[in-house]
Amino acid sequence: MAIDVNRGAQSPVGPSAFSKPGAREARILSMGGGKGGVGKTFMTANLALALARMGLRVVAVDADLEGANLHTCLGVRTPRNSLADFVAQREDDLVKLLVPTHHPNLQIIAGTHANLAEAQPGHLRRVSLMRALRKLPADIVLLDLGAGSHAAVLDYFLVADDGLLVVQPEPTSVENAYTFLRAAFYRRLRLAMVGHDVRSLVSQAMDQRNERGIRTPFDLLREIELIDPLEGRRFAETMRRFRPRIIINEVRTAEDVKLGFAISSVCRKYFGIEVDYLGYVNFDEAARQSVAARTPIIESREGSDAAIYLQRIAKKLAGASNGGEPVMDTVDAST
Amino acid sequence: MNGDGVDIGDRPLTQDLKALPDQDHYEVLEIGRNADSEEIERAYALTRAAYSSEGLAVYSVYDEQDTSAIRDRVEEAFRVLSNADTRRAYDEKVAEPEGPISAGVQTPPSPLTNPREETLLEAGLLDVESIGNPESDIEEESGDFDGAKLRRARLRRGFELEQIADITKIGAAHLRRIEDEEFADLPANVYVRGFVTAYATTIGLEPERVVAGYMARVEAARAQPRSRFRYRS
Known part of the structure:
Protein backbone atom coordinates (compact mmCIF):
# COMPACT_ATOMS: atom_id res chain seq x y z
CA MET A 1 0.00 0.00 0.00
CA ALA A 2 1.39 3.33 -0.99
CA ILE A 3 2.29 5.56 1.89
CA ASP A 4 2.06 9.22 1.26
CA VAL A 5 2.92 11.07 4.39
CA ASN A 6 2.40 14.72 3.89
CA ARG A 7 5.73 15.81 5.31
CA GLY A 8 6.35 19.34 6.42
CA ALA A 9 2.93 20.52 5.45
CA GLN A 10 2.89 24.25 4.96
CA SER A 11 0.10 24.85 7.42
CA PRO A 12 -0.53 21.90 9.66
CA VAL A 13 -3.67 23.39 11.11
CA GLY A 14 -5.18 24.27 7.78
CA PRO A 15 -7.46 22.00 5.83
CA SER A 16 -5.89 19.30 3.76
CA ALA A 17 -6.98 16.58 1.44
CA PHE A 18 -7.59 14.21 4.32
CA SER A 19 -9.01 16.46 6.95
CA LYS A 20 -11.88 17.32 4.66
CA PRO A 21 -13.19 13.86 3.98
CA GLY A 22 -15.19 13.34 0.88
CA ALA A 23 -18.83 12.53 1.12
CA ARG A 24 -18.27 8.79 1.31
CA GLU A 25 -15.54 8.70 3.90
CA ALA A 26 -16.34 7.23 7.27
CA ARG A 27 -16.26 9.39 10.34
CA ILE A 28 -13.85 8.03 12.92
CA LEU A 29 -14.55 8.10 16.64
CA SER A 30 -11.92 6.93 19.12
CA MET A 31 -12.69 5.72 22.60
CA GLY A 32 -9.79 6.27 24.97
CA GLY A 33 -9.43 6.95 28.63
CA GLY A 34 -5.95 6.29 29.90
CA LYS A 35 -6.95 3.86 32.60
CA GLY A 36 -7.93 0.24 32.12
CA GLY A 37 -11.27 -0.98 33.37
CA VAL A 38 -13.16 2.30 33.09
CA GLY A 39 -15.59 0.91 30.56
CA LYS A 40 -14.12 1.79 27.16
CA THR A 41 -15.11 -1.49 25.58
CA PHE A 42 -18.54 -1.48 27.23
CA MET A 43 -19.06 2.04 25.92
CA THR A 44 -17.79 1.19 22.43
CA ALA A 45 -20.03 -1.86 22.12
CA ASN A 46 -23.14 -0.06 23.30
CA LEU A 47 -22.62 3.15 21.36
CA ALA A 48 -21.79 1.18 18.22
CA LEU A 49 -25.03 -0.74 18.55
CA ALA A 50 -27.03 2.38 19.41
CA LEU A 51 -25.65 4.17 16.34
CA ALA A 52 -26.34 1.14 14.15
CA ARG A 53 -29.91 1.07 15.40
CA MET A 54 -30.26 4.67 14.32
CA GLY A 55 -29.68 3.42 10.80
CA LEU A 56 -26.02 4.34 10.47
CA ARG A 57 -23.62 1.82 9.05
CA VAL A 58 -21.17 1.21 11.87
CA VAL A 59 -17.89 -0.65 12.12
CA ALA A 60 -16.53 -1.14 15.62
CA VAL A 61 -12.79 -1.76 15.61
CA ASP A 62 -10.86 -3.30 18.45
CA ALA A 63 -7.59 -1.38 18.42
CA ASP A 64 -6.65 -2.80 21.80
CA LEU A 65 -4.54 -5.60 20.42
CA GLU A 66 -3.07 -6.41 23.79
CA GLY A 67 -6.42 -6.99 25.46
CA ALA A 68 -8.90 -7.53 22.70
CA ASN A 69 -12.42 -8.36 23.77
CA LEU A 70 -14.76 -6.05 21.91
CA HIS A 71 -16.00 -9.01 19.88
CA THR A 72 -17.03 -10.74 23.11
CA CYS A 73 -19.03 -7.75 24.31
CA LEU A 74 -20.92 -7.84 21.03
CA GLY A 75 -21.57 -11.55 21.17
CA VAL A 76 -19.23 -12.49 18.32
CA ARG A 77 -17.18 -15.66 18.62
CA THR A 78 -13.44 -15.19 18.37
CA PRO A 79 -12.99 -14.49 14.67
CA ARG A 80 -10.31 -16.09 12.57
CA ASN A 81 -9.06 -12.79 11.21
CA SER A 82 -8.40 -9.58 13.01
CA LEU A 83 -6.75 -6.21 12.92
CA ALA A 84 -3.56 -7.98 13.92
CA ASP A 85 -3.38 -9.32 10.37
CA PHE A 86 -3.36 -5.80 9.01
CA VAL A 87 -0.80 -4.63 11.54
CA ALA A 88 1.50 -7.53 10.71
CA GLN A 89 0.96 -6.85 7.00
CA ARG A 90 -0.53 -10.25 6.35
CA GLU A 91 -3.63 -8.52 5.01
CA ASP A 92 -3.83 -5.10 3.39
CA ASP A 93 -7.55 -5.03 2.73
CA LEU A 94 -9.47 -4.08 5.87
CA VAL A 95 -12.75 -5.03 4.22
CA LYS A 96 -11.67 -8.67 4.34
CA LEU A 97 -11.34 -8.40 8.11
CA LEU A 98 -14.92 -7.27 8.65
CA VAL A 99 -16.99 -9.68 10.71
CA PRO A 100 -20.76 -9.41 10.87
CA THR A 101 -22.62 -9.26 14.18
CA HIS A 102 -26.19 -10.39 14.61
CA HIS A 103 -27.23 -6.74 14.54
CA PRO A 104 -28.14 -5.04 11.28
CA ASN A 105 -25.73 -2.26 10.22
CA LEU A 106 -23.09 -3.33 12.71
CA GLN A 107 -19.87 -5.05 11.76
CA ILE A 108 -16.67 -5.39 13.69
CA ILE A 109 -12.97 -5.78 13.12
CA ALA A 110 -11.68 -7.83 16.01
CA GLY A 111 -8.33 -7.39 17.69
CA THR A 112 -7.57 -10.98 18.50
CA HIS A 113 -4.68 -13.29 17.68
CA ALA A 114 -2.12 -10.57 17.97
CA ASN A 115 1.44 -11.62 18.34
CA LEU A 116 2.05 -9.42 21.34
CA ALA A 117 5.66 -8.88 20.37
CA GLU A 118 4.42 -6.92 17.37
CA ALA A 119 1.17 -5.63 18.86
CA GLN A 120 2.02 -1.99 18.31
CA PRO A 121 2.01 -1.14 14.63
CA GLY A 122 4.84 1.07 13.48
CA HIS A 123 4.11 4.66 12.68
CA LEU A 124 3.74 4.23 8.94
CA ARG A 125 1.48 1.25 9.38
CA ARG A 126 -0.69 3.37 11.67
CA VAL A 127 -0.94 6.02 8.99
CA SER A 128 -2.06 3.52 6.38
CA LEU A 129 -4.46 1.97 8.89
CA MET A 130 -6.11 5.32 9.45
CA ARG A 131 -6.49 5.90 5.74
CA ALA A 132 -7.96 2.45 5.27
CA LEU A 133 -10.40 2.95 8.15
CA ARG A 134 -11.78 6.07 6.51
CA LYS A 135 -12.38 4.13 3.33
CA LEU A 136 -14.39 1.38 4.99
CA PRO A 137 -17.95 1.04 3.71
CA ALA A 138 -19.40 2.69 6.81
CA ASP A 139 -20.78 5.95 8.11
CA ILE A 140 -19.05 5.64 11.44
CA VAL A 141 -15.97 3.76 12.52
CA LEU A 142 -15.71 3.45 16.27
CA LEU A 143 -12.24 2.58 17.58
CA ASP A 144 -11.83 0.98 20.97
CA LEU A 145 -8.39 1.98 22.21
CA GLY A 146 -6.24 0.21 24.72
CA ALA A 147 -5.28 1.59 28.09
CA GLY A 148 -2.23 3.72 28.60
CA SER A 149 -0.82 6.72 26.79
CA HIS A 150 1.73 5.34 24.37
CA ALA A 151 2.27 6.77 20.92
CA ALA A 152 -0.01 4.44 18.99
CA VAL A 153 -2.94 5.02 21.34
CA LEU A 154 -2.38 8.77 21.25
CA ASP A 155 -2.28 8.80 17.46
CA TYR A 156 -5.50 6.81 17.17
CA PHE A 157 -7.03 9.32 19.51
CA LEU A 158 -5.68 12.34 17.66
CA VAL A 159 -6.52 11.19 14.19
CA ALA A 160 -10.15 10.62 14.99
CA ASP A 161 -12.79 13.14 14.06
CA ASP A 162 -13.91 12.84 17.66
CA GLY A 163 -11.70 11.68 20.49
CA LEU A 164 -13.84 10.35 23.31
CA LEU A 165 -12.55 9.86 26.80
CA VAL A 166 -14.23 7.58 29.32
CA VAL A 167 -13.78 8.64 32.92
CA GLN A 168 -15.05 7.07 36.11
CA PRO A 169 -15.76 9.22 39.14
CA GLU A 170 -12.67 7.87 40.90
CA PRO A 171 -9.48 9.78 41.66
CA THR A 172 -7.33 7.28 39.78
CA SER A 173 -9.43 7.44 36.66
CA VAL A 174 -9.60 11.23 36.69
CA GLU A 175 -5.86 11.48 37.19
CA ASN A 176 -5.14 9.08 34.33
CA ALA A 177 -7.55 10.93 32.11
CA TYR A 178 -5.58 14.13 32.62
CA THR A 179 -2.33 12.27 32.00
CA PHE A 180 -3.78 10.96 28.79
CA LEU A 181 -5.18 14.31 27.69
CA ARG A 182 -1.94 16.05 28.47
CA ALA A 183 0.11 13.51 26.52
CA ALA A 184 -2.26 13.66 23.56
CA PHE A 185 -2.43 17.43 23.63
CA TYR A 186 1.33 17.96 23.72
CA ARG A 187 1.83 15.39 21.00
CA ARG A 188 -0.71 17.24 18.90
CA LEU A 189 0.94 20.57 19.58
CA ARG A 190 4.39 19.31 18.76
CA LEU A 191 3.17 17.87 15.48
CA ALA A 192 1.59 21.18 14.60
CA MET A 193 4.80 23.13 15.04
CA VAL A 194 7.02 23.49 12.01
CA GLY A 195 10.19 25.08 13.31
CA HIS A 196 12.80 22.96 14.97
CA ASP A 197 13.35 25.35 17.90
CA VAL A 198 9.70 25.55 18.69
CA ARG A 199 9.27 21.80 18.45
CA SER A 200 12.05 21.19 20.87
CA LEU A 201 10.56 23.76 23.19
CA VAL A 202 7.30 21.82 23.18
CA SER A 203 9.21 18.62 23.85
CA GLN A 204 10.88 20.26 26.84
CA ALA A 205 7.54 21.44 28.14
CA MET A 206 6.16 17.90 27.93
CA ASP A 207 8.35 17.18 30.92
CA GLN A 208 6.40 18.77 33.72
CA ARG A 209 9.56 19.49 35.70
CA ASN A 210 11.22 21.36 32.87
CA GLU A 211 13.88 23.92 33.77
CA ARG A 212 12.17 26.81 32.05
CA GLY A 213 9.28 26.66 34.48
CA ILE A 214 6.70 26.06 31.75
CA ARG A 215 3.75 24.63 33.62
CA THR A 216 0.76 25.08 31.42
CA PRO A 217 0.12 25.38 27.68
CA PHE A 218 -0.47 29.09 28.32
CA ASP A 219 3.11 29.44 29.60
CA LEU A 220 4.31 27.53 26.58
CA LEU A 221 2.35 29.73 24.22
CA ARG A 222 4.01 32.84 25.65
CA GLU A 223 7.46 31.35 25.18
CA ILE A 224 6.69 30.33 21.61
CA GLU A 225 5.36 33.76 20.73
CA LEU A 226 8.70 35.19 21.81
CA ILE A 227 10.51 32.91 19.38
CA ASP A 228 8.14 33.14 16.43
CA PRO A 229 4.76 34.91 16.44
CA LEU A 230 3.51 32.91 13.47
CA GLU A 231 4.19 29.64 15.25
CA GLY A 232 2.50 31.14 18.28
CA ARG A 233 -0.56 31.79 16.19
CA ARG A 234 -0.46 28.23 14.89
CA PHE A 235 -0.09 26.97 18.42
CA ALA A 236 -3.10 28.92 19.66
CA GLU A 237 -5.09 27.67 16.70
CA THR A 238 -4.15 24.08 17.52
CA MET A 239 -5.27 24.62 21.08
CA ARG A 240 -8.62 25.77 19.80
CA ARG A 241 -9.02 22.79 17.57
CA PHE A 242 -8.15 20.17 20.10
CA ARG A 243 -11.58 19.32 21.39
CA PRO A 244 -11.90 15.94 23.02
CA ARG A 245 -15.19 14.87 24.52
CA ILE A 246 -15.71 13.12 27.82
CA ILE A 247 -18.18 10.58 29.08
CA ILE A 248 -18.51 9.91 32.80
CA ASN A 249 -19.20 6.25 33.40
CA GLU A 250 -20.65 4.57 36.47
CA VAL A 251 -22.24 7.69 37.86
CA ARG A 252 -23.92 7.11 41.22
CA THR A 253 -24.77 10.57 42.51
CA ALA A 254 -25.60 14.04 41.27
CA GLU A 255 -22.07 15.01 42.34
CA ASP A 256 -20.70 12.43 39.92
CA VAL A 257 -22.78 13.94 37.13
CA LYS A 258 -21.25 17.32 37.83
CA LEU A 259 -17.74 15.90 37.63
CA GLY A 260 -17.98 16.22 33.87
CA PHE A 261 -18.46 19.97 34.14
CA ALA A 262 -15.64 20.22 36.64
CA ILE A 263 -13.22 18.37 34.36
CA SER A 264 -14.23 20.45 31.42
CA SER A 265 -13.71 23.60 33.49
CA VAL A 266 -10.26 22.49 34.61
CA CYS A 267 -9.36 21.72 31.01
CA ARG A 268 -10.33 25.25 30.01
CA LYS A 269 -8.61 26.98 32.85
CA TYR A 270 -5.50 24.86 33.09
CA PHE A 271 -4.87 23.39 29.65
CA GLY A 272 -6.70 26.06 27.70
CA ILE A 273 -8.68 23.45 25.80
CA GLU A 274 -12.35 23.01 25.28
CA VAL A 275 -13.54 19.63 26.45
CA ASP A 276 -17.08 18.83 25.56
CA TYR A 277 -19.05 16.95 28.21
CA LEU A 278 -20.85 14.46 26.07
CA GLY A 279 -22.83 12.72 28.77
CA TYR A 280 -22.81 10.14 31.51
CA VAL A 281 -23.95 6.63 32.16
CA ASN A 282 -25.16 5.61 35.57
CA PHE A 283 -23.75 2.76 37.59
CA ASP A 284 -25.73 -0.36 36.95
CA GLU A 285 -24.94 -3.84 38.13
CA ALA A 286 -26.60 -5.03 34.95
CA ALA A 287 -23.85 -3.31 32.96
CA ARG A 288 -21.30 -5.70 34.37
CA GLN A 289 -23.66 -8.58 33.84
CA SER A 290 -24.17 -7.50 30.24
CA VAL A 291 -20.47 -7.97 29.60
CA ALA A 292 -20.64 -11.43 31.11
CA ALA A 293 -23.74 -12.18 29.05
CA ARG A 294 -21.91 -10.94 25.93
CA THR A 295 -24.83 -8.69 25.08
CA PRO A 296 -24.76 -4.88 25.07
CA ILE A 297 -26.96 -3.49 27.81
CA ILE A 298 -29.00 -1.45 25.38
CA GLU A 299 -30.13 -4.78 24.00
CA SER A 300 -30.41 -6.86 27.17
CA ARG A 301 -31.95 -4.17 29.34
CA GLU A 302 -33.65 -1.88 26.95
CA GLY A 303 -35.38 0.86 28.89
CA SER A 304 -32.97 0.73 31.83
CA ASP A 305 -31.46 4.04 32.91
CA ALA A 306 -28.07 3.02 31.57
CA ALA A 307 -29.57 2.17 28.19
CA ILE A 308 -31.41 5.49 28.09
CA TYR A 309 -28.26 7.44 28.86
CA LEU A 310 -26.20 5.48 26.33
CA GLN A 311 -28.73 6.17 23.62
CA ARG A 312 -28.74 9.83 24.51
CA ILE A 313 -24.96 9.93 24.04
CA ALA A 314 -25.26 8.10 20.73
CA LYS A 315 -27.81 10.61 19.56
CA LYS A 316 -25.45 13.46 20.35
CA LEU A 317 -22.62 11.70 18.58
CA ALA A 318 -24.71 11.13 15.51
CA GLY A 319 -25.72 14.76 15.56
CA ALA A 320 -22.43 16.40 14.79
CA SER A 321 -18.74 16.26 15.06
CA ASN A 322 -17.40 18.69 17.62
CA GLY A 323 -15.27 20.69 15.24
CA GLY A 324 -11.97 19.05 16.08
CA GLU A 325 -9.59 18.30 13.26
CA PRO A 326 -8.03 14.97 12.44
CA VAL A 327 -4.31 15.10 12.48
CA MET A 328 -2.61 12.09 10.97
CA ASP A 329 -2.01 13.71 7.62
CA THR A 330 0.19 16.25 9.35
CA VAL A 331 2.20 13.68 11.20
CA ASP A 332 5.71 13.40 9.95
CA ALA A 333 7.33 10.06 9.72
CA SER A 334 10.21 10.87 12.04
CA THR A 335 8.14 10.59 15.19
CA MET B 1 -3.29 39.79 14.07
CA ALA B 123 -29.70 15.43 33.67
CA GLY B 124 -32.54 17.08 35.51
CA LEU B 125 -29.97 19.31 37.15
CA LEU B 126 -30.82 22.51 35.39
CA ASP B 127 -32.03 23.87 38.65
CA VAL B 128 -29.00 22.90 40.64
CA GLU B 129 -30.62 23.85 43.92
CA SER B 130 -33.52 21.50 43.30
CA ILE B 131 -31.31 18.56 44.12
CA GLY B 132 -31.34 19.53 47.74
CA ASN B 133 -34.78 21.01 47.50
CA PRO B 134 -37.32 18.57 46.13
CA GLU B 135 -40.13 21.07 46.65
CA SER B 136 -39.18 22.90 43.53
CA ASP B 137 -41.82 23.16 40.93
CA ILE B 138 -41.19 20.81 38.03
CA GLU B 139 -43.89 20.56 35.48
CA GLU B 140 -45.44 17.14 35.76
CA GLU B 141 -47.44 15.02 33.38
CA SER B 142 -51.05 14.65 34.32
CA GLY B 143 -52.85 11.38 35.00
CA ASP B 144 -52.07 8.42 37.21
CA PHE B 145 -48.55 7.33 37.89
CA ASP B 146 -47.29 4.08 36.51
CA GLY B 147 -43.76 2.78 36.76
CA ALA B 148 -42.54 4.45 33.59
CA LYS B 149 -43.95 7.79 34.63
CA LEU B 150 -42.29 7.50 38.02
CA ARG B 151 -39.00 6.83 36.28
CA ARG B 152 -39.40 9.85 34.07
CA ALA B 153 -40.25 12.02 37.05
CA ARG B 154 -37.17 10.72 38.82
CA LEU B 155 -34.83 11.23 35.87
CA ARG B 156 -36.16 14.71 35.34
CA ARG B 157 -35.22 15.52 38.90
CA GLY B 158 -31.77 14.06 38.51
CA PHE B 159 -32.09 11.20 40.98
CA GLU B 160 -30.42 7.85 40.60
CA LEU B 161 -32.17 4.84 42.11
CA GLU B 162 -29.15 4.28 44.32
CA GLN B 163 -29.58 7.74 45.80
CA ILE B 164 -33.20 7.04 46.64
CA ALA B 165 -32.13 3.69 48.10
CA ASP B 166 -29.58 5.47 50.28
CA ILE B 167 -32.12 7.94 51.54
CA THR B 168 -35.07 5.62 52.04
CA LYS B 169 -33.15 2.47 53.01
CA ILE B 170 -35.28 0.59 50.51
CA GLY B 171 -33.25 -1.73 48.35
CA ALA B 172 -32.51 -0.41 44.87
CA ALA B 173 -33.75 -3.71 43.46
CA HIS B 174 -37.21 -3.08 44.91
CA LEU B 175 -37.20 0.46 43.63
CA ARG B 176 -36.30 -0.77 40.20
CA ARG B 177 -39.11 -3.35 40.32
CA ILE B 178 -41.50 -0.57 41.17
CA GLU B 179 -40.43 1.28 38.03
CA ASP B 180 -40.43 -1.87 35.94
CA GLU B 181 -43.76 -2.94 37.44
CA GLU B 182 -42.42 -6.34 38.28
CA PHE B 183 -45.13 -6.78 40.84
CA ALA B 184 -44.61 -10.51 41.28
CA ASP B 185 -41.19 -9.89 42.78
CA LEU B 186 -42.37 -7.19 45.17
CA PRO B 187 -43.54 -7.89 48.72
CA ALA B 188 -47.10 -7.51 50.01
CA ASN B 189 -49.18 -4.49 49.05
CA VAL B 190 -48.73 -2.78 52.38
CA TYR B 191 -44.97 -2.71 51.84
CA VAL B 192 -45.24 -1.58 48.25
CA ARG B 193 -47.44 1.27 49.39
CA GLY B 194 -44.76 2.30 51.86
CA PHE B 195 -42.04 2.04 49.22
CA VAL B 196 -43.92 4.14 46.69
CA THR B 197 -44.71 6.75 49.32
CA ALA B 198 -41.05 7.01 50.28
CA TYR B 199 -39.93 7.04 46.64
CA ALA B 200 -42.32 9.87 45.80
CA THR B 201 -41.42 11.92 48.85
CA THR B 202 -37.73 11.56 48.16
CA ILE B 203 -37.90 12.87 44.63
CA GLY B 204 -40.27 15.64 45.68
CA LEU B 205 -43.62 14.35 44.47
CA GLU B 206 -46.60 14.61 46.73
CA PRO B 207 -47.39 11.00 47.74
CA GLU B 208 -51.13 11.67 47.52
CA ARG B 209 -50.75 12.29 43.81
CA VAL B 210 -48.85 9.10 43.24
CA VAL B 211 -49.73 6.32 45.61
CA ALA B 212 -53.42 5.69 44.95
CA GLY B 213 -53.03 5.42 41.20
CA TYR B 214 -49.97 3.26 41.42
CA MET B 215 -51.47 0.93 44.03
CA ALA B 216 -54.53 0.48 41.87
CA ARG B 217 -52.25 -0.89 39.18
CA VAL B 218 -50.53 -3.20 41.65
CA GLU B 219 -53.82 -4.52 42.97
CA ALA B 220 -55.29 -5.01 39.51
CA ALA B 221 -52.24 -6.91 38.36
CA ARG B 222 -52.20 -9.06 41.45
CA ALA B 223 -55.89 -9.86 41.14
CA GLN B 224 -55.09 -11.75 37.95
CA PRO B 225 -53.68 -15.14 38.85
CA ARG B 226 -51.31 -15.41 35.92
CA SER B 227 -49.33 -12.44 36.96
CA ARG B 228 -48.49 -14.06 40.26
CA PHE B 229 -46.04 -16.28 38.52
CA ARG B 230 -43.31 -14.64 36.69
CA TYR B 231 -40.54 -16.72 35.33
CA ARG B 232 -37.16 -15.14 35.47
CA SER B 233 -34.61 -16.48 33.11
Missing part, protein backbone atom coordinates in the same frame (compact mmCIF):
# COMPACT_ATOMS: atom_id res chain seq x y z
CA ASN B 2 -6.53 38.06 13.31
CA GLY B 3 -6.95 36.20 10.05
CA ASP B 4 -3.38 36.18 8.76
CA GLY B 5 -3.96 33.26 6.46
CA VAL B 6 -4.96 30.74 9.12
CA ASP B 7 -8.05 28.91 8.11
CA ILE B 8 -10.53 28.75 10.96
CA GLY B 9 -12.65 26.20 9.13
CA ASP B 10 -16.35 26.31 8.60
CA ARG B 11 -17.42 24.98 11.98
CA PRO B 12 -17.87 27.51 14.72
CA LEU B 13 -15.08 27.42 17.23
CA THR B 14 -15.14 29.05 20.59
CA GLN B 15 -13.27 32.19 21.27
CA ASP B 16 -9.65 32.08 22.31
CA LEU B 17 -9.24 30.58 25.69
CA LYS B 18 -7.31 32.64 28.13
CA ALA B 19 -5.19 31.87 31.14
CA LEU B 20 -6.98 32.57 34.39
CA PRO B 21 -5.28 35.90 35.13
CA ASP B 22 -6.47 37.21 31.75
CA GLN B 23 -10.03 36.02 32.18
CA ASP B 24 -12.81 38.43 32.96
CA HIS B 25 -15.59 37.62 35.41
CA TYR B 26 -17.73 36.03 32.73
CA GLU B 27 -14.94 33.81 31.55
CA VAL B 28 -14.13 32.78 35.11
CA LEU B 29 -17.70 31.55 35.53
CA GLU B 30 -17.77 30.25 31.93
CA ILE B 31 -20.92 32.05 30.96
CA GLY B 32 -21.93 34.33 28.13
CA ARG B 33 -22.22 38.07 28.58
CA ASN B 34 -25.98 37.87 28.36
CA ALA B 35 -26.30 35.29 31.11
CA ASP B 36 -29.31 35.92 33.31
CA SER B 37 -29.19 35.76 37.07
CA GLU B 38 -30.30 32.14 37.23
CA GLU B 39 -27.59 31.08 34.85
CA ILE B 40 -25.04 33.01 36.85
CA GLU B 41 -26.12 31.27 40.03
CA ARG B 42 -25.95 27.85 38.44
CA ALA B 43 -22.55 28.54 36.98
CA TYR B 44 -21.36 29.81 40.32
CA ALA B 45 -22.60 26.70 42.13
CA LEU B 46 -20.96 24.39 39.59
CA THR B 47 -17.67 26.24 39.48
CA ARG B 48 -17.45 26.58 43.22
CA ALA B 49 -18.08 22.86 43.61
CA ALA B 50 -15.51 22.05 40.92
CA TYR B 51 -12.73 23.96 42.68
CA SER B 52 -13.59 23.02 46.23
CA SER B 53 -10.61 21.66 48.08
CA GLU B 54 -12.00 18.12 47.88
CA GLY B 55 -12.88 18.46 44.19
CA LEU B 56 -12.21 15.24 42.34
CA ALA B 57 -11.46 17.08 39.12
CA VAL B 58 -8.80 19.40 40.48
CA TYR B 59 -6.55 17.66 42.90
CA SER B 60 -4.25 15.97 40.39
CA VAL B 61 -3.81 19.16 38.36
CA TYR B 62 -3.76 22.02 40.83
CA ASP B 63 -2.27 22.38 44.27
CA GLU B 64 -4.22 23.91 47.11
CA GLN B 65 -2.74 27.34 46.47
CA ASP B 66 -3.97 27.29 42.87
CA THR B 67 -7.48 26.17 43.72
CA SER B 68 -7.71 28.71 46.48
CA ALA B 69 -6.73 31.44 44.00
CA ILE B 70 -9.36 30.19 41.57
CA ARG B 71 -11.99 30.11 44.29
CA ASP B 72 -11.18 33.72 45.11
CA ARG B 73 -11.69 34.66 41.48
CA VAL B 74 -14.97 32.73 41.37
CA GLU B 75 -16.25 34.44 44.51
CA GLU B 76 -15.24 37.84 43.20
CA ALA B 77 -16.88 37.18 39.82
CA PHE B 78 -20.09 36.08 41.48
CA ARG B 79 -20.08 39.00 43.90
CA VAL B 80 -19.83 41.46 41.01
CA LEU B 81 -22.15 39.74 38.53
CA SER B 82 -24.90 38.69 40.91
CA ASN B 83 -25.72 42.26 41.79
CA ALA B 84 -27.36 44.27 39.02
CA ASP B 85 -25.63 47.53 39.97
CA THR B 86 -22.13 46.18 40.34
CA ARG B 87 -22.61 44.13 37.17
CA ARG B 88 -23.65 47.17 35.16
CA ALA B 89 -20.69 49.13 36.46
CA TYR B 90 -18.39 46.25 35.58
CA ASP B 91 -19.86 45.88 32.10
CA GLU B 92 -19.36 49.57 31.43
CA LYS B 93 -15.81 49.41 32.64
CA VAL B 94 -14.83 46.53 30.34
CA ALA B 95 -16.90 47.70 27.37
CA GLU B 96 -14.11 49.59 25.67
CA PRO B 97 -14.09 49.25 21.87
CA GLU B 98 -13.28 45.70 20.94
CA GLY B 99 -9.79 45.10 19.67
CA PRO B 100 -9.03 43.20 16.48
CA ILE B 101 -8.45 39.96 18.37
CA SER B 102 -11.95 39.69 19.67
CA ALA B 103 -13.52 41.11 16.52
CA GLY B 104 -14.34 37.64 15.24
CA VAL B 105 -15.90 36.42 18.44
CA GLN B 106 -19.47 35.32 18.01
CA THR B 107 -22.15 36.67 20.25
CA PRO B 108 -22.58 34.56 23.34
CA PRO B 109 -24.87 31.62 22.88
CA SER B 110 -28.40 31.88 24.12
CA PRO B 111 -29.04 29.84 27.27
CA LEU B 112 -30.55 26.92 25.45
CA THR B 113 -27.76 26.48 22.96
CA ASN B 114 -25.21 26.49 25.73
CA PRO B 115 -24.06 22.85 25.91
CA ARG B 116 -23.60 23.02 29.65
CA GLU B 117 -27.19 24.13 30.12
CA GLU B 118 -28.38 21.42 27.77
CA THR B 119 -26.62 18.67 29.67
CA LEU B 120 -27.93 20.04 32.95
CA LEU B 121 -31.40 20.09 31.52
CA GLU B 122 -31.17 16.50 30.37
